[in-house]
Amino acid sequence: MLLHGEGFLHWPMLVGKLQGAQVARSSLEEGVPVPRLQKTPHAGHRPESYEDMEDLEYPATLYSVMEQHLPSHCLGASREKKLAMLERILAKYRPNGERAKKHREYRERIRHNYQPLHEDLYTLDPERFFVGSFLDAIKDGSEAAIRHILIEHSPGVFTFNMLKPAFCSMMLEEVEHFERWAQDAKVKVMRPNTMNNYGAVLDDIGMEEMLNLLMTSYLNPMAAVLFLNVGGTSLDTHHGFVVQYAMDRDLDLGFHVDDSEVTLNVCLGKQFEGGDLFFRGVRCDKHVNGEARPEEVLEYSHVPGHAILHAGRHRHGAKAITSGQRTNLILWCRSSEFRELKKYQRDFSSWCGECLLRKKERSRRLSSAKRQLAS
Numbered sequence: 001m002l003l004h005g006e007g008f009l010h011w012p013m014l015v016g017k018l019q020g021a022q023v024a025r026s027s028l029e030e031g032v033p034v035p036r037l038q039k040t041p042h043a044g045h046r047p048e049s050y051e052d053m054e055d056l057e058y059p060a061t062l063y064s065v066m067e068q069h070l071p072s073h074c075l076g077a078s079r080e081k082k083l084a085m086l087e088r089i090l091a092k093y094r095p096n097g098e099r100a101k102k103h104r105e106y107r108e109r110i111r112h113n114y115q116p117l118h119e120d121l122y123t124l125d126p127e128r129f130f131v132g133s134f135l136d137a138i139k140d141g142s143e144a145a146i147r148h149i150l151i152e153h154s155p156g157v158f159t160f161n162m163l164k165p166a167f168c169s170m171m172l173e174e175v176e177h178f179e180r181w182a183q184d185a186k187v188k189v190m191r192p193n194t195m196n197n198y199g200a201v202l203d204d205i206g207m208e209e210m211l212n213l214l215m216t217s218y219l220n221p222m223a224a225v226l227f228l229n230v231g232g233t234s235l236d237t238h239h240g241f242v243v244q245y246a247m248d249r250d251l252d253l254g255f256h257v258d259d260s261e262v263t264l265n266v267c268l269g270k271q272f273e274g275g276d277l278f279f280r281g282v283r284c285d286k287h288v289n290g291e292a293r294p295e296e297v298l299e300y301s302h303v304p305g306h307a308i309l310h311a312g313r314h315r316h317g318a319k320a321i322t323s324g325q326r327t328n329l330i331l332w333c334r335s336s337e338f339r340e341l342k343k344y345q346r347d348f349s350s351w352c353g354e355c356l357l358r359k360k361e362r363s364r365r366l367s368s369a370k371r372q373l374a375s
């Protein structure tokens, strides 16, 4: 079974096409159908040998083993065609290609030339970063202590006080400092995802380790309690960035779902009006465009230093700011285990609002049919 492991290219994107929203997608597979490997190998199929092929990126035996997991309709294709299919599948798991090369070069350039303003931000210092209530809850680690600091505004949307004002100010200054450096050095800043024209990827500027520790040591205990059904117990990679809104920049963010299992969104400031987040319930791919139920409709006003935690599949967007400037730190946390298992599932009623509704409806109809038969 292939897992999203080391070297998998987590390209920034917002997934899903929602009504009235911008379409943002990854170009990894654009126009090229990539077959999905089957869980069980075709026992009776004798795979090709790829030993004599030149320029294979991986050991030839890997291709033979993978071939046995191709969908049946692909097995009769020529050896070259099958190899091309297998390479496309593998390409999803390795950071090669033009875009990834550019990304690597971009990171290298920053690493060698960018002088951080606040070195302190690059190593996680819990006492300096976090407010006491958050630290205490994580140190305690019990479900009761974690729930004690949370407000659940609507099912699955939690907020809590998290970052100290001094940390927020330093982070804002660091991002501004980076933008100035990039402008002077004529480096084109790679934006966090296809829906943002401003902001920067914090992982790219050297904060990857710090943010990873933030996820593994501070968010995982919360996610394990709050997002059990959407991979919250197995978060293993992240995409960390800041989004920026100002009157002469982006004002809002369209309705979307994140490329994450669990998202942390913390407001850093500065001063602004408007810019509320809106939520419309958690949905699987199939039901992503469906209506929201009244109890799923939520609007939330950002508070500097306060964090929002929600499932990546929780449909949301940000309304336009009406004055000032807003910058938020976002951490998209992912679980390769959850993503792999999801490929083999069709019923997501443990987290998709619409799947659950349909399941309840089916069981209601079944019970009433049984009652009628018995009478």
Ligand SMILES: O=C(O)CCC(=O)C(=O)O
Residues within 6 Å of the ligand: 243, 253, 258, 265, 277, 316, 317, 318, 328, 330
């Ligand atoms: O602007 C915000 O607070 C939301 C940002 C967001 O949803 C995202 O970047 O995925």
Ligand SMILES: [Fe+2]
Residues within 6 Å of the ligand: 256, 257, 258, 263, 316
């Ligand atoms: Fe989002």
